[in-house]
Amino acid sequence: MNQEIIHVAIVEDNDELRQMLAYVINGTPGFYCKHTYVDCESAIKELPNTYVHVVLMDIELPGINGIEGVKILKEKMPQVDFIMLTIKQDDESLFGSLCAGATGYLTKDTPPLQLLQSVKEVYHGGAPMSTRIARKVIDSFNIETKKSPLSERESEILKLLCDGMNYRSIADQLFLSAHTVKTHIKNIYKKLHVNSRAGAVSKAIKDGLI
């Protein structure tokens, strides 16, 4: 039976909200909240010694913010799921949280019932977030593929450049003369507005040219 109860921890500096959340959680069958913290510092110190499944984490916190907090805590407790509970909806907070290891992202105006539903959802392998947040996340995959200004051959050579190959190796692999490879690379530099292999490789990868 005990396994069925989801243990929730809260990190939230607002006393009223924190207590309200704990009250709601403890007042609902299947949920239990024993540990609450007013800042990340204390959470980082004590949470690793507790038994929890899900952590509700505020972002705007004094001292270590929620994103940094998740980063640190997720490192120590990778099996625990973190749900950000915040008023911030900017991309930086959102993707910062996800990259830090958060699994859910809810705004503070989420009604209690839906919040509990989200906790249950994350516990059962879901990733709760509002429809608007979900859209942002999905859209981040669809970064419009800027069509490369490079020709077929140039792209081919750029790929090899990214593998750290030099003129000779590239020439051998493509059955070209090193001179030709050099010409292509010079043209690539012109088109990408760089003047070194490092710059070209960086731009290539960051702009998804390869």
Next chain:
Amino acid sequence: MNQEIIHVAIVEDNDELRQMLAYVINGTPGFYCKHTYVDCESAIKELPNTYVHVVLMDIELPGINGIEGVKILKEKMPQVDFIMLTIKQDDESLFGSLCAGATGYLTKDTPPLQLLQSVKEVYHGGAPMSTRIARKVIDSFNIETKKSPLSERESEILKLLCDGMNYRSIADQLFLSAHTVKTHIKNIYKKLHVNSRAGAVSKAIKDGLI
């Protein structure tokens, strides 16, 4: 009023399912489905000339598959939202679809009512997907950050390498001698098992070292 009606198109080779979907859609107030296609080839030819908001796209199609289809269609109709409707739940199909431009990802066992809800959701700026799919998507952000084998200083220099800077520039920026910068870079090469700036930059970006 007309704006309130969501125009849906369907690309699905299974006759029964396609007709059933169209039937459900047309039988529900607020939804309308005029155009249905049995393969991507015909959809690519005709869809750009139609008025639609949302396209339900099967993945397993003869000829051009749904992922390729979305890639081509999204290019021509970027304002249209695509929802994949598939039995495939593998990562390749999922992320392939998202990268191709899909906004939603549902399995074929999604009940009609929820499907309609998803269409409405995507039309209103959401990104409908099952909890399991959402989790996969979110987890993809949380690719464990391999802790860099590099020292603080080395990471710093690696960043500048990625900007295409040479010894002198880096030295100037960090108030070091070019010799020192060179030494650091040599050590970076050893640690990353590369032997050129291009290789280091490539590895740095791909492995998220910077």
Next chain:
DNA sequence: TGCAACATCGCCCATTTGGGGTAAAATCCG
């Protein structure tokens, strides 16, 4: 306390690179 890692600076030298040209054939596109 001692050793490993880090950070700093230096020299030598062969090889690579980047920039400046030139040019011809192939291919594509209108």
Next chain:
DNA sequence: CGGATTTTACCCCAAATGGGCGATGTTGCA
């Protein structure tokens, strides 16, 4: 058909790079 682009190839040369070697001081951890 004719121009634009792409692909191929070459020369010269100054500058940058990579590898090998050594040296000093600091810091951190065992």
